[in-house]
Amino acid sequence: MSRRSVIVGTGSALPPRRVTNQQLADQGVDTTHEWIVERTGIEARHFAGDGETTATLATEAARKALAAAGVDAGKVGLIVLATATPDQTFPASATRVQTALGINDCIAFDVAAVCTGFLYALSVADNMLKGEMADYALVIGSETFSRILDFEDRATCVLFGDGAGALLLKAEEAQDRGILATKLHADGRHNDLLFVDGGVSTTGTVGKLRMKGKEVFRHAVTNLADVLNEVLAAAGHTSDEVDWVVPHQANKRILDATAKKLGIDPNRVVITVDQHANTSAASVPLALDTAVRDGRVKKDDLLVLEAMGGGFTWGAAVLRY
Ligand code: COA
Numbered sequence: 001m002s003r004r005s006v007i008v009g010t011g012s013a014l015p016p017r018r019v020t021n022q023q024l025a026d027q028g029v030d031t032t033h034e035w036i037v038e039r040t041g042i043e044a045r046h047f048a049g050d051g052e053t054t055a056t057l058a059t060e061a062a063r064k065a066l067a068a069a070g071v072d073a074g075k076v077g078l079i080v081l082a083t084a085t086p087d088q089t090f091p092a093s094a095t096r097v098q099t100a101l102g103i104n105d106c107i108a109f110d111v112a113a114v115c116t117g118f119l120y121a122l123s124v125a126d127n128m129l130k131g132e133m134a135d136y137a138l139v140i141g142s143e144t145f146s147r148i149l150d151f152e153d154r155a156t157c158v159l160f161g162d163g164a165g166a167l168l169l170k171a172e173e174a175q176d177r178g179i180l181a182t183k184l185h186a187d188g189r190h191n192d193l194l195f196v197d198g199g200v201s202t203t204g205t206v207g208k209l210r211m212k213g214k215e216v217f218r219h220a221v222t223n224l225a226d227v228l229n230e231v232l233a234a235a236g237h238t239s240d241e242v243d244w245v246v247p248h249q250a251n252k253r254i255l256d257a258t259a260k261k262l263g264i265d266p267n268r269v270v271i272t273v274d275q276h277a278n279t280s281a282a283s284v285p286l287a288l289d290t291a292v293r294d295g296r297v298k299k300d301d302l303l304v305l306e307a308m309g310g311g312f313t314w315g316a317a318v319l320r321y
Helices: 021-026 033-040 054-069 093-100 114-130 188-193 213-235 252-262 280-293
Strands: 002-013 018-020 044-046 078-082 107-111 136-144 162-174 178-186 194-196 209-211 244-247 302-309 313-320
Touching: 002 054, 002 114, 002 280, 018 021, 021 033, 033 252, 044 162, 054 093, 054 136, 054 162, 054 280, 078 093, 078 114, 093 107, 093 136, 107 114, 114 136, 114 162, 114 178, 114 280, 114 302, 114 313, 136 280, 162 178, 162 280, 178 213, 188 194, 188 213, 213 252, 213 302, 213 313, 244 252, 244 280, 280 302
Parallel strands: 078 107, 078 136, 244 302
Antiparallel strands: 002 162, 002 178, 018 044, 136 162, 178 313, 194 209, 302 313
């Protein structure tokens, strides 16, 4: 037995405003429903409205995770929020979530690793729980990418959406439960393939998302297949033992190609990209919460989470739910 981080609750939040592919076309984006579905599998996404922010979505997801676990917010000793679209440059959006939950003193900070942000946050929180810095941790991915999309650029604006997902982790003495292994990577040589063309210390502006989609696609399949093999080996498991893969929801074609490369049955891959599009750091916990609530993911299932994003960054985790 050793001290492990066990998931005791999940939650998610989507802004009420749902935007279909056809609505994007009707609003002037030079695209069609058919093109978007064929190239990405995306049918709709949610966009935040007035007053809805990364922190408000994160708070709603966190509240649902706490409620699912039946745990009082006062027990939370650590909040790690993964986001590339914080409410403000500083303070960390995690502290806004903390205050909204009525927690007066805990560790709270944001992690920026774009679409891999949730895997980074999960790994950091896991190690802090193992290091006895807290007993309960909220690990949240939350994004409002609609606010950094260039709606004149049809190759990017159709791909992303807003939302949040949260896990409540509890440190427990366990053998084969909770987070079993995490692996993280970054390679900054590829900064220029997926980035935002603004920033506090450069232009002094927020900027808009820019991407070379074809090149990102090519790197994604290779990096994801490699890190999945690496994390499974570290956990002492093989791909045929995995009950569910919960991937970052960037593009259905990337999910299919990665599953094929690893020989994983596509029916064991949780897919929500059709309804949520790419919600960056929120997509993995949002997909996991969806699959927990619809009954697909059950207690004792072996799960693999994976993501790849700007930087490039990429990572994966193996856990027994
Ligand atoms: N609607 C209609 N046509 C579009 C379009 C849209 N929304 N976006 C691009 N096109 C057009 C292009 O202008 C191009 O036209 P042309 O041949 O006349 O020049 C054509 O479609 C093909 O574009 P291309 O970029 O080669 O398409 P693709 O097959 O590579 O698909 C992506 C584009 C973005 C869907 C694909 O590259 C992709 O999914 N990449 C990975 C992106 C990703 O997931 N990033 C996030 C990782 S975290």
